[in-house]
Amino acid sequence: MVLEAAVLYVKPGLEKAYESAFQQASAIISSMKGYRSHELQRCLEVKGKYLLLVEWESLEDHTIGFRQSVEYQDWKQLLHHFYEPFPVVEHFEKVDLT
Template structure:
């Protein structure tokens, strides 16, 4: 399993609208994508315009090829992209250790 970690910064004052948009995009686009295994979204406390999006994919290619090179990526960006203050920083991780 691969963890996609996206550090998202949105425009100030757009938190309520972005909260709705990201949840809608996850439910209608991301969760329907090949290799999708789940997600988590965290909002910043000290930095309310910062979000950490974690999406779990079966393989790296499920994200980088099958999703990013599909019409679903365009649909996702149409929903959440207008809120971005800058392009999200995205990295991928594999699991090293886990607690219960």
């Protein structure tokens, strides 16, 4: 399992519109091969700051399967104009501590 993480900064005053658009975009990402789950968290201290966490079966399910898909174009159209600056997306794997 791979965890995609992105800190998102939404342009001031567009938070409600962003959350509505994200709800719509959720149907896109959740239909993709290798998708496991996602959540969007709103920061309590900084208005307009969000944390997106998406679980994928593999890195390639996100970077190739999703990012290079037709569906990703719809995702971009719904969400990317809200961000300032554009987010950095990183991928993480669980550390086995046993």
